[in-house]
Amino acid sequence: MGDIHGFKKFExxxxxxxxxxxxxxHFKEFYNESTEDFxxxxxxxxxxxxxxxxxxxxxLGNLIPDFNEAVHKGDxxxxxxxxxxxxxxxxxxxxxxxxPCEASCVLSINKDAVSIExxxxxxxxxxxxxxxxxPDVPLNRTGKVIAIVGSGPAGxxxxxxxxxxxxxxxxxxxxxxxxxxLRYGIPDFKLEKSIIDRRxxxxxxxxxxxxxxTEIPIDINQEELLEKFDAILLCGGSSVPRNLNIKGRxxxxxxxxxxxxxxNNERVxxxxxxxxxxxxxxxxxxxxxxxxxxxxxxxxxxNRLGASxxxxxxxxxxxxxxxTDESPWPLWPQILRTSSSHEEGCERSWSILTEEFxxxxxxxxxxxxxxxxxxxxxxxxxxxxxxxxxxxxxxxCTKVFxxxxxxxxxxxxxxxxxxxxxxxxxxxxxxxxxxxxxKIFSAGDMRRGQSLVVWAIKEGxxxxxxxxxxxxxxxxxxVQKTRNAFQL
Ligand SMILES: Cc1cc2nc3c(=O)[nH]c(=O)nc-3n(C[C@H](O)[C@H](O)[C@H](O)COP(=O)(O)OP(=O)(O)OC[C@H]3O[C@@H](n4cnc5c(N)ncnc54)[C@H](O)[C@@H]3O)c2cc1C
Numbered sequence: 001m002g003d004i005h006g007f008k009k010f011e012x013x014x015x016x017x018x019x020x021x022x023x024x025x026h027f028k029e030f031y032n033e034s035t036e037d038f039x040x041x042x043x044x045x046x047x048x049x050x051x052x053x054x055x056x057x058x059x060l061g062n063l064i065p066d067f068n069e070a071v072h073k074g075d076x077x078x079x080x081x082x083x084x085x086x087x088x089x090x091x092x093x094x095x096x097x098x099x100p101c102e103a104s105c106v107l108s109i110n111k112d113a114v115s116i117e118x119x120x121x122x123x124x125x126x127x128x129x130x131x132x133x134x135p136d137v138p139l140n141r142t143g144k145v146i147a148i149v150g151s152g153p154a155g156x157x158x159x160x161x162x163x164x165x166x167x168x169x170x171x172x173x174x175x176x177x178x179x180x181x182l183r184y185g186i187p188d189f190k191l192e193k194s195i196i197d198r199r200x201x202x203x204x205x206x207x208x209x210x211x212x213x214t215e216i217p218i219d220i221n222q223e224e225l226l227e228k229f230d231a232i233l234l235c236g237g238s239s240v241p242r243n244l245n246i247k248g249r250x251x252x253x254x255x256x257x258x259x260x261x262x263x264n265n266e267r268v269x270x271x272x273x274x275x276x277x278x279x280x281x282x283x284x285x286x287x288x289x290x291x292x293x294x295x296x297x298x299x300x301x302x303n304r305l306g307a308s309x310x311x312x313x314x315x316x317x318x319x320x321x322x323x324t325d326e327s328p329w330p331l332w333p334q335i336l337r338t339s340s341s342h343e344e345g346c347e348r349s350w351s352i353l354t355e356e357f358x359x360x361x362x363x364x365x366x367x368x369x370x371x372x373x374x375x376x377x378x379x380x381x382x383x384x385x386x387x388x389x390x391x392x393x394x395x396x397c398t399k400v401f402x403x404x405x406x407x408x409x410x411x412x413x414x415x416x417x418x419x420x421x422x423x424x425x426x427x428x429x430x431x432x433x434x435x436x437x438x439k440i441f442s443a444g445d446m447r448r449g450q451s452l453v454v455w456a457i458k459e460g461x462x463x464x465x466x467x468x469x470x471x472x473x474x475x476x477x478x479v480q481k482t483r484n485a486f487q488l
Contacts, residue, residue, distance in 0.1 A: 003072060006044030012112035013042060020344040024303045027188040027268045029095070030340075036074075039122045043071035045114045049106035053330040054116060057104030059458040060086045060093075064101060064116055071119055080127040083120065088160045088457060089199060091128070092153060092182060094121030095191050097454050098337075104330035128198070135205035138166040144471045147172060147229040149216050149414070152180020153453045154444025155235035156199075157460025158467070159208050165468060165477045169208050170229075174215035176271055180237055182453065183269075184262045187297050189304070189340075193269050222417045231439050231467045234428065235460065236414065238445035242404040244289065248357030253365030255279055257294045257403035264301050281399050282306040287368055288346075289313055289354055290403030293339075298401040300341030310346040311395055315385075317375050318350035351375065353387065358394060367396045406450040425449055433463040434470070441467055 003009070015034040017023070023030040046068035054064040063082045070079035083090050097117055105113035127133050144167045148155045151173040159169045177183055179196040204210065214220060225232055241256045243249075259279065266273040286307045288295045291314030302310050319336045327333040342348065356369040372391035377383050408426035409415065415428065421436040423429040427449050428442040435442050443463035444456040461482055468478040 003044035004048050006041070006072070007047050007107055007111065007114075010041045010045055012045065012115055013038070014115050014118045017340070020340075023189065024300075024344050027304055029189060029192050034122075039119065040072050040074060042115050043068040043119050045107065046072070047107055051106075053104040053106055054101040054114075057330060057332075058086075058101040059452075059454050060461075062086050062101065062120070064114075067123060068114065068116075068119060071123065076123060076126045076130070077132060079123045080132055083123050087120075088157045088461070089153065090120050090124040091195050091199065092191065093117070093454050093457070094124055095195070096186060098452065100332050100454075103332050106330075109329050133202065135202045135207075136160065136164045137206050138164055140166050141168060142166040142472065144168065144230045145170070145228070146231045146233065146467060146471075147225050148233045148235060150180060150235035150237060150444070150446070151175075151178035151210065152235060152237050152444060153182060153456035154237075154446075154460040154463075155180070155233070156203070157457040158233050158235065158443060158464040159460075160203060160206075161461055161464035161478060161482065162467060163203070163206055163208050165481065167468070167471070170211055171208060172211045172214045172216055172220065174213070174219075176213055177269075178210050178212065180235075184265055185258060185294070185297070187261065187265060187301055188268050189300055190297070193265075216414050217417050218413075222414075226439070229439075230471055231441065233463055233467060234415070234418075234420070234435070234440065234442040234446055235444045235456075236409055236446045238406040238408060238427070238450040239410050240407045241402065242407055244354060244402055244404065246354065246356055248359060248365070251357050251359050251365040252363055253398050254357060254400045254402065257288070257290070257298050257401045260401055261294070261297055261301060264305070279399070280305070283308050284399050285309045285311075285395075285397040286399045286401065287311045287313065287395055287397040288401045288403055289368075290401075290405065291316065291348075291350070292403065292405065294405070295401070295403035296339040296341045298403055299346045300339075300344060302399075302401075303341070303344045303346075307399075311397070312342075312346050312348045313352040313354065313370065313395075314348075314350045315353055315373070316350065351385075353385070355392070357400065365398055365400060367394045368400060369394050406445070408449065409446040433459075433466045439470070441470075 016032045018030040046065050052065045055061050067079040067082040099117040101116045102113040146167050146169050148159050148171045151171050159171050163169045178200050183196055263273045281302045286302045288298045299310050319334050321336050323333045351373050352370050353373050354368050354370050358367045360366040372388040373385040375383050375385050421429045428447045430442050430447055433441045441463050443459035465478045469476040
């Protein structure tokens with residue numbers, strides 16, 4: 001609790017931002033600095049709500065009312081200590097989490113939620129500024145060696161936890177730099193890459209080894225890993241994108257969203273893109289197919305690269321603006337979300353089926369043929385769509401980005417070689433994060449399916465507990481050390 005009357009004194013507010021017209025001139029984050037009073041007043045809005053539902057809204061079980069109270073009192077050091085009890089990387093979640101905690105904030109029943117995500121970011125940035133964030137060097141080493149494949153948030157969280165109790169961890173990453181989708185998917189205007197570099201440096205100083213440009217099994221095979229390491233954690237992410245196999249799919253100008261975003265993120269960071277042919281959008285009409293985070297990131301990136309027009313289409317119906325009976329408080333609501341990228345300019349349409357990619361010259365994309373649809377539920381509650389007669393039209397465009405989500409992890413090569421069993425959705429099957437193979441574990445999107453950074457961190461933390469128990473049995477320390485949602 002901040003101030004028992006705080007929510008009556010102060011309205012919810014978040015820092016001012018650079019105007020859309022200005023911020024699309026660069027790829028940097030665009031939030032303006034805010035004053036100390038602004039931050040402590042926002043924290044004061046946290047009420048004495050009895051049962052803090054925000055705890056269960058956050059997959060990590062962040063101690064939200066406690067750190068809000070510390071911020072309200074100006075005790076930033078205490079707030080930082082409380083925050084890192086449950087979250088290894090608040091500088092990531094404080095920037096890009098959709099904040100399920102805010103959706104379950106008790107205040108949000110009839111007022112605007114406490115601005116928890118902003119407070120979280122303020123705490124961790126204050127801690128960095130004051131040099132309170134130090135490498136977490138263990139006092140002793142256990143002699144156990146662990147390989148983690150994949151340096152996304154799941155692999156990083158597990159590495160941080162396992163190293164902290166003395167295991168020696170090597171993270172194998174096929175890309176040139178660590179971070180997974182934090183670095184190669186999410187654009188800098190949401191998360192500048194210096195923020196990831198700052199954290200990786202601390203992890204290296206704590207003793208974690210990063211073996212970059214190392215793809216398993218191409219650069220090190222499965223036998224060698226099994227021989228050299230006491231446990232292996234697979235955190236390779238969910239990387240097989242959903243395709244749209246309709247007429248004209250082979251035309252030039254149709255790309256998976258991740259190809260576009262990765263290439264641009266590499267350029268912004270000064271990394272030479274692996275894909276030589278640049279995907280350009282300057283002065284072009286762009287269509288983004290898919291209404292989620294990835295689609296939104298394509299919009300923000302296309303605006304910054306000078307696209308003439310951007311249209312985002314989504315097959316599902318337009319969500320309602322407020323909560324509905326299907327997702328009452330404190331559940332995560334399926335509502336219309338307008339991202340900062342949407343604010344920067346684009347047309348959005350829902351209930352649109354793409355029927356064909358069209359071309360004037362038979363080689364290059366010149367438009368997409370779409371039709372409007374309606375969705376109806378049958379007696380069993382299953383939804384299906386019907387085309388609206390005579391609603392077909394062509395949207396002229398020379399670039400299409402397919403942003404319709406990811407199906408499952410790539411099986412061939414690494415998972416296949418280890419003999420890993422999959423679940424019915426073709427994600428890695430585990431029990432308590434352990435796969436069907438001795439000493440091999442899995443966490444993050446590779447196990448759970450495409451998800452969120454906050455869930456990847458939670459999975460990494462939980463998998464680390466299981467690995468520690470597996471290696472150390474009664475001497476395992478992480479289960480006591482780790483404060484987690486399910487322990488609260
Ligand atoms: C464009 C985009 C935007 C997103 N925006 C948000 C957002 O705003 N907020 C949010 O919460 N979530 C967002 N997400 C989702 C979030 O990024 C993921 O849920 C999260 O990164 C998953 O973490 P992970 O560690 O499981 O996997 P990843 O981040 O995918 O990392 C997997 C890593 O494993 C490496 N790897 C794979 N196979 C091998 C191998 N054989 N050998 C060596 N290395 C290997 C990969 O190179 C990669 O670095 C977004 C996703 C995308 C695609």
